[in-house]
Amino acid sequence: MQEQDNVKLAERRAKLLQAAAKVGRGVTSILDQDLLLDQTVDIICDEFGFYYAGVFLIDETGEWAVLRSGRGKSGEAMIAAGHKLKVDGHSMIGVATGQRKALIALDVGEEPVHFKNPHLPDTRSEMALPLIVGDDVIGAVTVQSTAEAAFTEDDITVLQTMADQLAVAIRNAHLHTENQKLLARAERRARLLEAAAQVGRDVTSILELDKLLHKTVDIICDAYGFYYAGVFLVDESREWAVLRAGRGDAGASMIAKGHKLAIGGHSMIGASIEQRKARIALDVGEEPVHFKNPALPFTRSEMALPLIVGDRAIGAVTVQSIEEAAFSDEDVSSLQAMADHLAVAISNAQLLEELEAAHAELLRTKTFEALATSTLAAIHWIGNKALPISTSVDLLRDDLLSLSGVDPDLLASMQEDLDTIDDSASLIVSVQEHLIGPAREEKPRPAMIDDVVRDVAVSMDIPPNIVTYDVAPDLPLIVADTTQLARAFGYVFKNAMEATEDVEQPRIRVEIAPDEENDQYVAVRVIDNGPGIPAEEMEKIWAAFYTSKGVSHAGLGLSACVQIMKQTDGEISAADHPDDGAMFELKVPVYDGRLKSVELPSDRSILLIDDDDRWSQFVTEVLTEAGNKVERSIIELSGVGRFDLILVDNVLALADVKAALKRLKSAGVNDRTFVVASSLRVERTMALMPLGIRDIVLKPYTRADLKALLD
Amino acid sequence: MADARILLVDDERLVRRSMEKTLFRAGFDVDTAEDVSGGLALFEEALEDEEEGPFDIAILDLNMPNFEGVEDANAGLKLLSKLLELDDDLPVVVLTAFDEVERAKEAVKRGARAYFVKGREAELLDIVNDILDESE
Numbered sequence: 001m002q003e004q005d006n007v008k009l010a011e012r013r014a015k016l017l018q019a020a021a022k023v024g025r026g027v028t029s030i031l032d033q034d035l036l037l038d039q040t041v042d043i044i045c046d047e048f049g050f051y052y053a054g055v056f057l058i059d060e061t062g063e064w065a066v067l068r069s070g071r072g073k074s075g076e077a078m079i080a081a082g083h084k085l086k087v088d089g090h091s092m093i094g095v096a097t098g099q100r101k102a103l104i105a106l107d108v109g110e111e112p113v114h115f116k117n118p119h120l121p122d123t124r125s126e127m128a129l130p131l132i133v134g135d136d137v138i139g140a141v142t143v144q145s146t147a148e149a150a151f152t153e154d155d156i157t158v159l160q161t162m163a164d165q166l167a168v169a170i171r172n173a174h175l176h177t178e179n180q181k182l183l184a185r186a187e188r189r190a191r192l193l194e195a196a197a198q199v200g201r202d203v204t205s206i207l208e209l210d211k212l213l214h215k216t217v218d219i220i221c222d223a224y225g226f227y228y229a230g231v232f233l234v235d236e237s238r239e240w241a242v243l244r245a246g247r248g249d250a251g252a253s254m255i256a257k258g259h260k261l262a263i264g265g266h267s268m269i270g271a272s273i274e275q276r277k278a279r280i281a282l283d284v285g286e287e288p289v290h291f292k293n294p295a296l297p298f299t300r301s302e303m304a305l306p307l308i309v310g311d312r313a314i315g316a317v318t319v320q321s322i323e324e325a326a327f328s329d330e331d332v333s334s335l336q337a338m339a340d341h342l343a344v345a346i347s348n349a350q351l352l353e354e355l356e357a358a359h360a361e362l363l364r365t366k367t368f369e370a371l372a373t374s375t376l377a378a379i380h381w382i383g384n385k386a387l388p389i390s391t392s393v394d395l396l397r398d399d400l401l402s403l404s405g406v407d408p409d410l411l412a413s414m415q416e417d418l419d420t421i422d423d424s425a426s427l428i429v430s431v432q433e434h435l436i437g438p439a440r441e442e443k444p445r446p447a448m449i450d451d452v453v454r455d456v457a458v459s460m461d462i463p464p465n466i467v468t469y470d471v472a473p474d475l476p477l478i479v480a481d482t483t484q485l486a487r488a489f490g491y492v493f494k495n496a497m498e499a500t501e502d503v504e505q506p507r508i509r510v511e512i513a514p515d516e517e518n519d520q521y522v523a524v525r526v527i528d529n530g531p532g533i534p535a536e537e538m539e540k541i542w543a544a545f546y547t548s549k550g551v552s553h554a555g556l557g558l559s560a561c562v563q564i565m566k567q568t569d570g571e572i573s574a575a576d577h578p579d580d581g582a583m584f585e586l587k588v589p590v591y592d593g594r595l596k597s598v599e600l601p602s603d604r605s606i607l608l609i610d611d612d613d614r615w616s617q618f619v620t621e622v623l624t625e626a627g628n629k630v631e632r633s634i635i636e637l638s639g640v641g642r643f644d645l646i647l648v649d650n651v652l653a654l655a656d657v658k659a660a661l662k663r664l665k666s667a668g669v670n671d672r673t674f675v676v677a678s679s680l681r682v683e684r685t686m687a688l689m690p691l692g693i694r695d696i697v698l699k700p701y702t703r704a705d706l707k708a709l710l711d
Numbered sequence: 712m713a714d715a716r717i718l719l720v721d722d723e724r725l726v727r728r729s730m731e732k733t734l735f736r737a738g739f740d741v742d743t744a745e746d747v748s749g750g751l752a753l754f755e756e757a758l759e760d761e762e763e764g765p766f767d768i769a770i771l772d773l774n775m776p777n778f779e780g781v782e783d784a785n786a787g788l789k790l791l792s793k794l795l796e797l798d799d800d801l802p803v804v805v806l807t808a809f810d811e812v813e814r815a816k817e818a819v820k821r822g823a824r825a826y827f828v829k830g831r832e833a834e835l836l837d838i839v840n841d842i843l844d845e846s847e
Contacts, residue, residue, distance in 0.1 A: 384723055384726070384829070385723075385725070387723070387725075387726050387729075387829050388723075388725040388726050388728070388729035388730075391726075391729035391730060391732075391733050392729045392732075394733065395729070395732050395733060395736065398736065483812075680812040681812065682811060682812050682815045682826065682828060683828065685812050685815050685816060685826075686815050686819070686825060686826040686827075689815070689816060689819040689826075690819065690824060690825060695816070696816070
């Protein structure tokens with residue numbers, strides 16, 4: 001009997017050893033830790049015929065043994081429930097891990113240390129084997145049987161051997177996993193560096209700013225696999241970071257809405273620019289500094305990288321991921337390297353843009369200025385030399401008409417040649433006038449700009465049904481040399497008239513209002529319904545001698561406007577109006593001097609020959625207040641002898657000035673008659689002065705100027 | 712008054728010659744001078760000329776050498792004053808290439824009947840004829 005028992009025992013030992021060896025062989029080649037653990041519990045149960053086996057691993061805190069694999073549905077249920085046992089606690093696993101020893105409970109129903117596990121109600125015997133590698137306990141294996149007294153002390157030795165092999169395999173698998181992670185990180189790092197290098201390579205050769213920025217966001221998203229990237233640049237006020245490029249539809253929509261963030265504000269971009277530091281929000285939902293952007297609802301991680309050139313932050317890059325905790329410290333250093341490349345490239349592109357703008361500005365103003373000033377004498381000389389050409393051409397024309405017996409074709413040809421000579425001479429003479437006029441010294445003074453503009457249109461005989469005005473109420477006075485300003489508006493109106501020559505119902509709309517962007521200016525917009533300005537000509541039109549209107553134009557009108565507006569401290573710009581043709585906008589500075597309180601002469605009888613407009617209302621009100629008797633008329637001129645002073649507006653929409661002056665001369669009151677003009681031109685002066693008027697003077701727009709005239 | 716005597720003073724030879732021809736063809740008797748001194752001398756001589764009589768009208772450039780021979784933008788104005796001292800009824804047309812209001816007004820204040828901007832010669836005959844018609 002004893003011998004039979006010994007044989008059985010030996011057979012059991014041999015079987016256990018075989019099973020242990022099989023477990024050892026089976027597990028040592030498995031490098032995936034989860035697979036290794038699952039296979040281990042299956043092999044143990046299948047080979048040893050146990051009811052249940054499970055593997056616990058000690059967590060990072062070292063306090064808990066967490067069930068990582070368990071046989072069957074019981075195991076799955078416990079893992080799902082996060083089953084764990086306290087290391088060095090009262091459970092068998094707790095003792096095995098805490099005291100580094102295997103232990104057996106043969107009749108588990110009566111064993112006080114046993115945890116009565118509801119998932120494993122049939123367990124009658126249990127063995128807990130520590131998993132030890134070197135000096136470290138990494139976990140424990142539980143083996144359970146439905147048979148009472150299923151394990152002997154000898155079994156412990158055999159199964160501990162298996163557990164030791166398992167522990168080594170687990171450690172190997174763990175190391176393998178760690179190696180894999182390290183490898184993945186190294187690969188990611190290499191990819192990030194490559195992407196940074198690619199950004200560096202690609203962007204430094206792009207000198208067009210918008211193209212550069214859009215290319216950058218695409219490279220970042222494509223190379224790094226991020227959800228979104230965008231580039232913000234600091235605006236001129238240095239108060240805002242303005243989105244200049246953004247990935248995809250979200251970026252396009254935000255740019256269209258003018259998306260901008262306050263520098264130093266609560267946004268990550270605003271903070272990164274102000275602090276000149278990269279900022280990361282790994283779970284942006286909980287990061288208080290994060291701007292909750294409705295256009296990018298899936299962002300879970302965000303990085304903001306400042307774009308720094310020298311010691312100045314010129315903007316920032318935002319990089320966003322749909323994964324939580326998407327960015328590591330290595331990502332920051334790699335992306336910041338990329339951002340540094342980008343900052344230099346942006347700075348270069350900006351410098352180039354500034355250079356181009358400066359060049360364009362030079363083209364707009366300096367060429368004209370240079371022509372108009374340093375070569376003024378030469379232009380004057382050339383113009384003078386061209387003067388006799390027209391006269392001589394006229395003489396030749398007369399000569400041709402008196403010739404007889406000339407071939408009619410030859411005659412026509414000679415007349416055509418004379419026309420060409422005459423046109424060319426007129427052009428040279430007009431160049432002289434275009435250049436000399438704007439170069440004259442400015443005499444800025446306060447003025448009603450709407451009065452100046454309306455006078456220009458009337459003087460040019462622009463039909464009233466073509467031009468309409470939209471004038472804001474309570475316009476402030478502007479400050480400018482009104483003669484020069486009128487010259488500029490003359491060019492702009494001439495342009496508008498020529499642009500609408502072929503339009504069936506030509507329209508010119510004039511809008512005058514305080515400038516919306518800067519209330520220190522009044523903006524005058526002249527909008528025609530012609531074909532507009534082709535985009536390719538938009539910059540060229542300002543250059544001296546550029547014209548798209550053929551050989552009969554000198555191409556100096558708009559460059560003269562630039563010169564005049566520059567001297568006026570104003571601006572001129574052109575654009576295509578969305579609903580009409582070309583739109584020219586002239587911004588003229590508001591008069592910011594103090595209007596003197598002056599005492600005006602009183603007890604005078606004054607006749608005002610003028611339309612009922614803002615200027616005549618101003619003069620009537622001011623002179624009446626001062627105790628004068630003021631009458632306004634444009635037609636009724638009888639009994640004018642009773643007036644002490646007669647003021648005639650140089651431009652009347654509803655009457656003829658020369659006819660009125662002739663009547664005043666007939667009435668013998670011309671010596672008390674002043675013509676007041678918003679701008680003075682010599683032809684007009686010489687047409688009116690010989691009518692015996694006292695003088696023709698600039699129209700007074702302030703009480704002080706009015707007093708000077710009356711005195 | 713097609714046979715009226717006209718004094719034309721301008722230092723630009725070609726301008727002077729082309730205007731002279733224009734006026735001559737219109738039937739005027741034209742004498743020319745290239746500076747203010749020459750112009751004054753011609754005018755004074757004509758006052759003594761019993762055969763042809765004094766000038767009926769003077770056309771003066773403004774910007775030319777003055778009586779001291781120095782280039783002067785107001786040389787013509789000075790000649791204008793001198794001519795009107797000699798004949799206060801003389802119709803004078805001033806010429807200049809400068810489109811400048813104050814100089815024009817000054818010319819009128821000194822007694823000029825008209826101011827003519829060079830380069831618009833086609834209107835010259837009209838101006839001269841108008842002034843001569845008014846003088847008759």
